[in-house]
Amino acid sequence: MKKRAVFFRALLVSGFAVGMAGADENAQLVIEGETLVTKAAAPAHLQDNLDEIYSGWVFRSNETQALQLDDFDNPAFVFIDAAMDQYQQVEGSADKSCQSCHEDVEEFKGLRTQMPRIVDGKVQTMEDQINKCRTEQMGAEAWKYTGSDMTAMSALIGFQSRGMAMNIKIDGEAKPFWEKGKEIYYTRHGQLDMACSNCHEDNYGNNIRADHLSQGQLNGFPTYRLKNAKLNAVHSRLFGCIRDVRAEPYKVGSDELKALELYVSSRANGLSVETPSVRN
Amino acid sequence: MAKGVKPRVKVPKKAAAGDVITIKALISHKMESGQRKGKDGNLIPRSIINRFTCAFNGENVIDVQLEPAISTNPYFQFEAIVPEAGEFQFAWHDDDGSVYETKKKIKMA
Structure with a gap:
């Protein structure tokens, strides 16, 4: 039923939908006998925009998913x-x-x-x-x-924290930084005039060309990417996304990217830490 | 000795006599093919693992010759029949002459 909701939503936005294509959507991420949470109810601050949050693992192909199931296979x-x-x-x-x-x-x-x-x-x-x-x-x-x-x-x-639930604090002292990150997340950037949310909130599950869009969750970082055969840091990923919408990216390690990291990380509250994850 | 070389092996801790077990072996190695050019335009000399062997209690299980087009961190997965309790010995031979070795014991269930 939940799957249908996702599907319907995607249909509204783009006219056609691919859904969570590729992999078995009920697949479980079990590593060394421990089951990780890859689908969870959205944290309270997100509930106006999303019902459920999904780990990026859910969106990958069976082969890529399998690499993360065994610590020996995980590069x-x-x-x-x-x-x-x-x-x-x-x-x-x-x-x-x-x-x-x-x-x-x-x-x-x-x-x-x-x-x-x-x-x-x-x-x-x-x-x-x-x-x-x-x-x-x-x-x-x-x-x-x-x-x-x-x-x-x-x-x-x-x-060391793998399997534990993400639990980013967003109130108190964190509030102004979190608000700043949220603003960046929903602001359209660059020549393509796109905000993070255009892909990762409105269109996750769809393809842009060959890329299967995820929700852009950070719970698996640093992540091993097959495309460059190394571990990738959060800021490299954020930098890459902003560059890809043809904007001038914020500097790696800058206050803006840190605020954005704080905000995006808080969107994963409830998902298990998957570090080090494997993605394509 | 090449930098950052570290073998990793996965062998079940125990098996019954005659069981077919799966062995996984990986070594972190840059596997420089000898075909690439560096920033100065000169060829980067070849530096690869050229041979991988696995033996069980001294008896050869697998002996592989590796060639330059094999990717970084070469990974082998193969099956072996375990006749008795003993020890798997693994060896990777580097172009520079060094041999990286590791061992794994297996018990009878």
Whole structure:
């Protein structure tokens, strides 16, 4: 029944609809015996616009979905392994590794569900937190915001929370940033004059050319993409989307993208963290 | 030794004698084909894994010769019959002469 609602909605918007083509729509994402939530009721702040939220996994083909079912088949784990070595690597003037302060990486269980969050009146993303540790605790050089070291470490930390529900705080201190992100989300950008919502809210489930549109949820990031065979950070993805509507993208690591990340992440509240996910 | 090389292997922890089991083996390796040119216009020298072997208690199970067009992080999946408890030994031979090895024990159920 719910499927029909989605279908009907898509029909209204574009005149023809593809629905959740490709994969079995009742497929379950079960990893190492744990079932992840890939469909959930929309969080309260979204209920005027969406009834249900879907993980991007639901929209991928059977073959791509299968890659995420087994941690051995999931190519992202090559990078997670590398990040684990990095975790133990002593660096910087303080002669410390990540491990010197945070003994076991499992200590980060649950952190990913709250990121980005507000710290000292600013949006703090996972990348910010990692670089803060590196510069302030380790005396090491900050990593490039979407560099491969950074993204792998972010994936390693995010992976500890896999299976837990996204739970981004949007009230209190976060409110103004969240509102700013929301404004960006619904503002049309670029020569194609499109807002994020035009694809990811009005037309998810439809195809634009060969691309099967998802809801653009961030619960699986950093995500391994088959198209570039590496882990991709949230900001690389947001940057790519804005570029693709032929707008001048905000800079990676900018306040605008962080606000947008906060808002878009909050749209996934209720879905399981899937880090590291596999997408095409 | 090439940078960032790390083998990963998945073998069931136990099996019954005579069982056919599935083995998965992956090594992270850049598999530079030797056909690409770098920024300076010169060829980047070839650096690949050229041979992969798996043995069970010293007896050969599979022996593969790899060629330059194989992608980054080569992944093998194959089946083997387990006659008894023992140990699978895996070895990847790099062009530069290094051999990356790993082992997995299997018990009888």
